[in-house]
Amino acid sequence: MNNPLILIIEDEKVLRENIAGIVTHYGFRVISSASGEEGIKMAAESLPDLIICDIMLPGIDGFDVFKRIKQNSQLSAAAFIFLTAKSTRFDTRMGMDMGADDYLTKPFTKEELINSIKARLEKISKLRSMELKKDELIETALEKMTSLTKAERKVFNKISEGLTTPQIAQKLFLSQKTIENHRVNISRKLNLSGPNSLISFALRVRALSSNNHFPDNFPPVSSH
The missing domain is CATH 3.40.50.2300 (Response regulator)
Structure with a gap:
């Protein structure tokens, strides 16, 4: 200081x-x-x-x-x-x-x-x-999330809720293969690697969102 x-x-x-x-x-x-x-x-x-x-x-x-x-x-x-x-x-x-x-x-x-x-x-x-570090993380998350499609955001939202692929498929009325494809695309767009990196990132974004760091129209998004 x-x-x-x-x-x-x-x-x-x-x-x-x-x-x-x-x-x-x-x-x-x-x-x-x-x-x-x-x-x-x-x-x-x-x-x-x-x-x-x-x-x-x-x-x-x-x-x-x-x-x-x-x-x-x-x-x-x-x-x-x-x-x-x-x-x-x-x-x-x-x-x-x-x-x-x-x-x-x-x-x-x-x-x-x-x-x-x-x-x-x-x-x-x-x-x-x-x-300041939190602000940088929020800014990075916002930038990355803008590259996702509406369908991918819905899947991301469910991942952030801690749901598994079968649970997400059931919630969104999609096949598990479709959900897996979305997960792969989301990880690629967000430059995430490793089996748990997408889950960790999604949970972090949801925590920040619940603390009012993100605008209302930012994930989580409606699944309807």
Whole structure:
């Protein structure tokens, strides 16, 4: 992740400036706010990669900030670290149960702060990399699937449901030989080889489709 942006929401000026100084020293970009309301506005405008937020704030508290941040689809993936002067199990458990990535109890060391930030950003980077790979797989699947005929798509759909050749033949009112020919043609068009490669690919496409990655008119298709 190149030059991540970190938002600090902390009402204590000295602490806010100290955190900003440390984070800047380690090469991160920083913006900061003294209140939850202002912090939410800054987050919506700047889309930070990570947010460090005190729990006890004037106006809305850190828990409310977290809830409103996560309700924003553009901000929901941002990492979130709570700062708290309280070391009670309740505050810690509440923050983590809400879905926060980490918490730091004041006073904390420079090393604790930076280690937490780096760990959270590394996790985000890995997740984004996985999403990019998934997008590439989806794009490849879409490109390959466009070469199939309507009949082949129907067969592919049944394969993705885990049906065998006899079962597909029965469902589509075709001979098993016809289904086998379709399977051979589908494998050739999709550049798949091996006895189980078509099945694996079909199941993967169906899983992606069920997660709304494909348009409604993309496989699975109607068999009627």
